[in-house]
Amino acid sequence: QVQLVESGGGSVQAGDSLRLTCVASGRSFGRVMMAWFRQAPGKDRQFVGTGTWWNSGNTYADAVKGRFTISRDHAKNTMSLEMSSLKPEDTAVYYCAAASIWYSNNMVRPQEYDYWGQGTQVTVSS
Secondary structure (H helix, E strand, O other): OOEEEEEOOEEEEOOOOEEEEEEEEOOOOOOOOEEEEEEOOOOOOEEEEEEOOOOOOOOEOOOOOOOEEEEEEOOOOEEEEEEOOOOHHHOEEEEEEEOOOOOOOOOOOHHHOOEEOOOEEEEEEO
16 A cells, blocks of 8 residues: 655744655555645645655655756655745645656646555645
């Protein structure tokens, strides 16, 4: 059974940094596309960025480009989301996702991902 577990969320001030981690288990995720999404109250789930298995060429949403960085550690089966210069509009529940099928290097839609974590809350106050 595939399981994704996120951790590292919390409450921070605007301008602070935070690191989220997603631990994958239940199968090998070595050649699987993974991604981070987020969902704010009353809004649809929003793409944040991809975590390619070759650890380069990630795609990022415009809203986070230059501030967020995604990386993967295949030895630990983890994916991290490094967030800096956080803004109040980054407040959301952040989800880790994994796809069972690789469609392209630019998988930005939630429906392209089959496995999801339970989410971790990030709250940024001004």
